[in-house]
Amino acid sequence: MVSKPEATKELAVNKRCLLLVPAFAAAVATAAIPKVAVLDLVAEKGVDPSVVIPITESVMEEVVASRAYTVLDRAFIVQVLKEKEFQLSGLVSDTQATAAGxxxxxxxxxxxxxxxxxxxxxxxxxMIEVKTGVIVSQSSEQGEGK
Structure with a gap:
């Protein structure tokens, strides 16, 4: 269970993540409905690991809500990558991300x-196009922390 201060921090960051999606949607608006895999975000030094899944889920929710993509289920992503013995823990390079895709x-x-x-x-x-490895969109947001 997440403490009230942690929940407040997550909510603030989650709300800010909503702003990431329009940039992604604009990047592929002209294509047929593409499949997107939202990989777990990486917590860098000093970040409480317990915020990773909620923030990743918030990004995923907004991508789904955009209706611009078919978003792969997180459990499916974990299962397939586990079967392929593909590790996404730690820092993930663009090459690793496209291989996962x-x-x-x-x-x-x-x-x-x-x-x-x-x-x-x-x-x-x-957002990285799997076929080419090209970054088609990048966005950043800041939210309340500790």
Whole structure:
């Protein structure tokens, strides 16, 4: 269970994550509905690991709400990558992210980092086209932290 201060921090960061999605939607608006895999964001030094899943889920919710993508289920992503013995723990390079996207049959992957800068969380996310490895969109947001 997340403490009230932690829940408040998560809510503030989650609300800010809503602003990441329009940038992604604009990047692929002209294509057929693409499949997107939202990979777990990476918690950098000093970030409480318990905020990773809620913030990742918030990004995923907004991608789904945009109706611009078919978003792969998080449990499916975990299962397929586990079967392929593909490890996404720690820092994930763009090459690793695109390889994960290929295993998953995704057109795009969303990956990113959560940093703690002073008293604020800073979330950086990018959408990478799996076929080319090209970053088609990148966005960052800051939210209340400790």
């Amino acid at each position: 290929q295993y998953l049959g995704a057109d795009y992957v969303v990956t990113g980092r959560i940093q703690l800068m002073g008293a604020a969380y800073f979330v950086v996310a990018k």
